[in-house]
Amino acid sequence: MVPTGSGPLRNGGVSFWYSAAGLPEPRPALPGPADADVCVVGGGFTGLWTAYYLKKADPGLRITVLERRFCGYGASGRNGGWLYNGFAGRGAFARRYGHERAQAMQRAMDGTVREVVRAAAAEGIDADVAEGGVLEVARTPAQLARLAALVEEERAFGDTERLLLTAEATAARIRVAGTLGGTWTPHGARIQPAKLVRGLAAAVEALGVRIHEGTPVTGIRPAAGGAPARAVTPHGTVSARFVLRATEGFTAGLHGERRTWLPMNSAMVATEPLPASFWAEVGWEGRETLGDLAHAYMYAQRTADDRIALGGRGVPYRFGSRTDADGGTQERTVRQLRRILARFFPAAADARIEQAWAGVLGVPRDWCSTVELDRASGLGWAGGYVGSGVATANLAGRTLRDLVLGEDTELTRLPWVGHTVRRWEPEPLRWLGVHGLYAAYHAADRQEADGRPSTSPLARAADLVAGRR
Known part of the structure; x- marks a missing residue:
């Protein structure tokens, strides 16, 4: 067993990642009206990577980044630290645009993992990168069946290095209690997200991009009547030839965007540092990112200082697309995540939870990420990553670069460019629908934990209603 420590749980405010890395010195707010060639709204990974690649491609561009709080305050500094090749909507892209184009998107994502690692090293950013790949485990017969289907699907999309693991082979990597099997792919790495976003912001600024923090954007206007966007x-x-929206889970707070992307909440906890005896029992020497095949899934990593940082959905959505800016986490969510920790790692059941926090991610109605640039209006955007944004944001940034520069490239021909999706339903249908979906997913997980050998019909129905199938 892990010895427990003392001390209160830190809940809300910044994430554990920023508590560990420290907050950067605040940058000045916008001093007044300004002109730019490109104005980026949002100082997270999407906005910063976009500014980075644009400035690298054309050093003469005048680029301004506007950030409501500080760079990385949102999901970019609150996520699970999974840099991996998953992206939202692959199945839907294959159905709508064909398997070949969806496969091209998957190849681009595979390369994106390597690109982020390369760019961070080139800029001297120490983000605690550990290229251990992604391990996903099955702990029920139904999950095991989905696992086999997942491996077959991933191989069909080109992941020939993906392995289907027995229970013994899975335990040789990480000993998760009750594991029946697993799958591993090398296309993933653990990172410390606050270190990456903080270093990226510094690199962007060093290139000559102007970053203004403490500057909320209340409206984005298209070019009209001879006036720019x-x-x-x-x-x-800020007037600019192009205004690019990179606000992800906070998009609903902009005028006219309340039903564009749904702000989904995700919560995390971080344990105290765990002793060598725990790691001798559990393994995890490869520093793989860890997930499972539950419908209300978990995600975790072994941090550089030997904690477990673990996350999952808590309260998934707040009425009216409201967001809790301070990242507070309900006590019942903390208890839920602690139970997952104890089920997966009984030896950590008594470990102290030192910090809990939450963040919001953007969910389109069809669960498909998008990139767009309308040259006539001067407006562009990227996002709707559904929790897979650490890598996807980098691909979005490079794609927006090519779109802004007017170049026809492999990136601009990917199926998410110009992909359109209908808006979310008005309230109270939105709230009822999302909470109903997650109630169905949790019920399905309970049925499967009780021994159901195949995927619960509740989960299949919820996927159809959600638009995920």
């Missing part, structure tokens, strides 16, 4: 803030308006 504009980003409106309380400190003044």
